[in-house]
Amino acid sequence: MCLSLADAKDIATIVGVAVALITFIKAMHEYRQQGIQKRAQSYFDVERKFLDDKNLRDICILLDADDTKLSEVPSELKLQFLGFYEQVALMLNSKLIEPEVAHYMFGYYAVRCIDSTNFWKGEDKESPYWALFRHFAQRMKEFEKEFHFDNSKLRF
Numbered sequence: 001m002c003l004s005l006a007d008a009k010d011i012a013t014i015v016g017v018a019v020a021l022i023t024f025i026k027a028m029h030e031y032r033q034q035g036i037q038k039r040a041q042s043y044f045d046v047e048r049k050f051l052d053d054k055n056l057r058d059i060c061i062l063l064d065a066d067d068t069k070l071s072e073v074p075s076e077l078k079l080q081f082l083g084f085y086e087q088v089a090l091m092l093n094s095k096l097i098e099p100e101v102a103h104y105m106f107g108y109y110a111v112r113c114i115d116s117t118n119f120w121k122g123e124d125k126e127s128p129y130w131a132l133f134r135h136f137a138q139r140m141k142e143f144e145k146e147f148h149f150d151n152s153k154l155r156f
Contacts (some may be wrong), residue, residue: 042096046087047105056081063112063119070118078123082133085110089136099143100153107140114138 003011018024049055059081085106092102093124113119125134 010090038097042091043101043105046084046091050084053080053084056084059119060109060112063109063116066112066116066118068118070116071121073119075123078119081113082130085113085136086132089132092136092139098149098153099139102136103140103143103147107143110137110140111144 055077059070059077060075061067062073079133088097088102088106088110091097110133114134124130
């Protein structure tokens with residue numbers, strides 16, 4: 001059977017559209033994967049900053065019991081601690097990390113901090129400059145109230 005020129009043209013058009021569609025789908029998949037990799041890298045950079053900073057870890061240990069030693073922590077270190085959590089809040093607001101990941105990995109100490117009496121001694125907890133931290137900590141408190149571990153939600 002011999003194809004007419006019109007039939008050959010139609011087949012070529014269909015094949016061309018199919019190849020273009022497959023290429024587009026593959027490109028979108030690759031773009032999505034790159035986005036996931038960038039979000040993961042952002043998360044690991046922040047996590048590394050936390051793990052490498054003994055001062056941040058020491059504050060967390062004190063926050064577990066709202067230790068009175070928190071009131072002796074220099075303001076510069078408290079600023080660094082709060083700044084770290086504001087970075088996490090910015091990542092969350094920018095959708096670089098999922099809310100469940102932010103809560104699971106960082107929320108615990110944000111809640112302990114906002115509820116601490118000793119951490120805030122000598123500091124203005126209601127300062128407008130801590131609004132982002134307060135909002136993040138409050139959001140983490142809400143997650144904490146209703147938290148049920150769901151492995152499928154912990155992803156980049």
